[in-house]
Amino acid sequence: MEVMGKIDQGVVSIEKDGRIVFTVDLSGRFIFYTDGNATYRRSLENKFLKITHNGNTRKLEQIPDDQAREIANSAYDFLRSSHDSLPEEIREAVSPFLDMNYEKLVLDAEKMKIIYGGDIPIVPPDQYFPVYVQAETGCSWNKCTFCRLYRDRTYGVRSLEDFSKHLHSIKEFFGKGLAARRSVFMGDANAVNIDQKVLLQMLDMIQSEFNLPIFSFVDAISTQKKKSEIHFQEMREHGLKRVYIGLESGDPGILRIFNKLMNVSEAINLVNKIKGSGINVGIILMAGAGGKKFYRNHIDNTASVISQMDLGKGDIIYISPMYEYEDTEYYKVAQDLGILSQDEKMKQIDELKAKIREEFQEFNGKPLECPIAPYDIMEAVY
Known part of the structure; x- marks a missing residue:
């Protein structure tokens, strides 16, 4: 042996x-x-x-x-x-x-929760082992009907002094274990919305402390109005490598049910703005969004929206089976929409993947070069 x-x-x-x-x-x-x-x-x-x-x-x-x-x-x-x-x-x-x-x-976990004021809400699928830094707490929107990730968090932005102490606490917590971390994830829900001058200083502080590529979430509701392509270019120059957008669906009816107050053209513009800056994007979709009633709309309209995004190498599309939690506002609506079984959601993942590739090829005259990967949101723990 x-x-x-x-x-x-x-x-x-x-x-x-x-x-x-x-x-x-x-x-x-x-x-x-x-x-x-x-x-x-x-x-x-x-x-x-x-x-x-x-x-x-x-x-x-x-x-x-x-x-x-x-x-x-x-x-x-x-x-x-x-x-x-x-x-x-x-x-x-x-x-x-x-x-x-x-x-x-x-x-050890209790020490970590003191640093972050509780559990880390969520990280994207390819960011399970980052150094998580909390530039802001909670979500500035926090009204999506299906989401319960930020309910216990009051939204706020750390001061630069507090952020510096926060980074030092993280380094002390990890100790030698820091060597296993490959990136920094800047949270919580939409840290790139922070005032640009402060945000760039925070990115520089992260680079100075950890010297690792930086990733973050971005929302398609408010960021489109607050940040320009030049802003994102500055973020890239200060170390931001990829941002993740929870699109969930490209169907306007589903987005209204989710209370995601954006139109799909804004989401397309935001992604193309980010791509124009040289930053990569991760698009997160949900299989089962809109239930049985919107099954076909979800596939067709999501594929249409994705086809209009300037996606390529370095980008990624994730599709997760949706969890309809009983303590969310969406759960009540989902009963009338018809909740998909787990097998039906997995089938829809395959259909979404195929339709997205087909639509992208047809719209752009070239194949989609970025991967489309299934994942389970249950794994998105830090």
Whole structure:
């Protein structure tokens, strides 16, 4: 039974028999653990996701605390039992955290929540392992009928002095684990709307502290009116690499139901403005938006809108199955619209992908070069 270990880009991986794998950062924080039956991922908030596969079907679920404790302690027991068999370099790297366990992970998550004033609401699919910095709290709109991410947060922008302290607290929290982080995500919901002079100073502070590419959300409701292409050019020059837009749907009827007060031409203009500045974009769509009543409208009108966006290499389109939460205003409406089953939502993802590519080719006379990737919003935890 061979035990192998390696350190790559700030991540320590321990593997046994090609079946059991445990990865941690250089501070000993649990990242992934595979026990041969399932893979478990821990967020910095100490949420544990269980990932299993049945054929081509990927199943994802958040496990309860008692099960998370068992998994975490099993993983660290595996690390301790493997220690003496590891190469010297790996032994030295993991020795400082051989006493790690679930209880210490709980304490670590509590420290993180103090820094951010609670849980991190959401990060995009390709930003699961960034350094999250909070330039502003909450969402300046916060009225979308399907969204419950920012309910407990009062919107506000940090002062530059407070932001500087915030960045230092984050660096201290991560410690050696910072080496595993590949980017900075600037939150919360629409940080690029901050006064331009202050925003550029914040971007410079982030660059100075972390020297990593910067990503952020942008909303298509207010940003179109507040920021010009020149503004985005300045952001790019100060380190902003990609922004993510929660379009959800290109159908005006669905957008009205969602209380997203934008018209689709504004969304198109915003994306093309951002692209003109040299910044890449990520477009986030929802399969199941508008239910059965708007099933075809959602596909056709979303594809039409996407086809008019200057998307290319470096951009990405994400499609997530929608979750109709009972404590949202949209849930009541969704009953009348007809909620799609999970299988129907997955079918709609495939139909959206095909229609988007078809419409883009027809409208532009060339194929869409950016990927269209499914994801599950349940995984969008920090």
